[in-house]
Amino acid sequence: MVDKITRRGFVKAGISASAGLIGTSAVAQGDPKITKVQKWAQELGEGLDTRPYGLPSPHETGVQRRRVPWLTADAYSSINFTPIHDLEGIITPNGVCFERHHAGVPDFDPADHRLMINGLVDQPLVLTMADILRFPRENRVHFLECAANSGMEWRGPQMDGAQFTHGMIHNVMYTGVPLRLILQEAGIKTAGKWVLAEGADASGLSRSIPMEKALDDCLVAFKMNGEALRPENGYPLRLVVPGWEGITWIKWLRRLEIGDQPWHQREETSKYTDLLADGSARRFSWVMDAKSVITSPSPQMPITHGAGQTVISGLAWSGHGTIPRVDVSLDGGVNWYPARMSGPSLNKSLHRFYFDFVWDGKPLLLQSRAHDSTGYVQPTKDVLRQHRGESSTYHNNGIQTWAINEQGEAQNVEVS
């Protein structure tokens, strides 16, 4: 069992399994890690300033974004996945926030960056980064989920790992200027009903955002988790569109145009529209509905300690508000138990839930079901398919099932 996991690359799981054994079963001889003086208790460790910008322990190198090469033609218009199975709490560390680019990651000096506001405004403006930093700013934590997260699962279970089924998501604290203040600085004409947000990269990615949302809770952000945006997440400036599909959060934001109609850009027509069973398609399906997933145990995070006290850990979120409640099922949805919510419950942010139980070592069918603050209950995948068919690619927020076998290994399955 431990061998098999190690072969699959989960060295860490193997280590914690043996540590667990020493910790829980009676031992004849004292643990040498305790009875012998260890090197680290004797010698000086590394001096400070060895790493002016710190990195995780070398024992954590397995915690990485991963890509699925066969999903896209190349690595420049492509996507990778946040290792959500390895993470805890609600904040995603900047270095493992998933990336989705349409023309690679542009590299530019913030001194060269400009933000233009044009169209139906009283005074078209150009702002530099120095100007942006003089606007009143706000701090807010929001999840960003790609509309295609879980998109490979529409026709049945496919990707064997929470990272790959649900990892097109991250949750960070943004520091930014309310979009409202920037638009108001140019003066919105009364005919202005839509905002086109456009990126500075070679894809010139652009989306139409209705004025109501633009004036409500959008931010033009320059920091994530306290430090500058990472290049792959839009450095030096990105749009934050809380609760809405990630494609609207334009990175490397260079222009905001005000208009009286939407533009119907490629990423809101050819892509990011939801094809239904009858051949018609939904457009402007912006909001990410309530969703949850058990991050551990999951295929990349098997139970390695055998029967006994066990932690189920998971994430839940909703683009409509907060998550007051998550239910967990151990039997594929026959019976449900309320999970324990832990950590801050913030609007349009990831929420962490736990379910602590004593595992009897028998197979489990683990599911989680999010309830959001509007009373929306996360549907099953079958119910979603009844509404939409199997071709809509985007917005799959159906309930995920992990089958756990007697060895504690988990597999992505669907149940009746």
Add this chain to the structure above:
Amino acid sequence: MLKFLNSLIAAVLLATPLAAGTLGLGRPALPDEIAAWNIDVRPDGAGLPEGAGSVLAGEGVFTEKCAACHGDFGEGVGRWPILVGGEDTLADERPTKTIGSYWPYLSTVWDYVYRTMPYGDARSLTVDEVYQVTAYILYLNDLVEDDFTLTKANFTSAVLPNQAGFKRDDRPQTEYPDFRKPACMANCKPNVEITGRGTAKGAEMGQ
């Protein structure tokens, strides 16, 4: 006291919705700066520059600058996107979504090609070249004859077949009433069977 007054004034100004320039930040954008960046095109033709392009000229540009990835006839090479075909497949089990079968507006083709194609050499096409390849893509999709010339003037008369195929997000009407119901907690179904298993292993997916 003065400071307090100032912040009061600032608060009042912030609360005034449509007044321009309340913070005095930034500088006016110049007309040639706006012209350089304001390249978006809308379905009603707003934003289209003067220009024209024939199917015939488009064939040359497409063969030279697009076909390596999209194929001579827009059929797509390898994993690169296809640009033609798929008519009447949208309700099929495996629909093919292309400009001809799925896209609602021709303006999106013009806008997208001008801003980002050819892939890896964005903004290298002239305005007329974009009219030309757009005309050629229409031709490849059997939507115009080979003697067609696309111009700013006739642009909006070229209607794509699936224009009426889109509707505004109707989840609030069709789904939310169903999903905002109390959830079952016990004995919710008589039995449970595994109906499918995911097989794409993390280890096979690479980095």
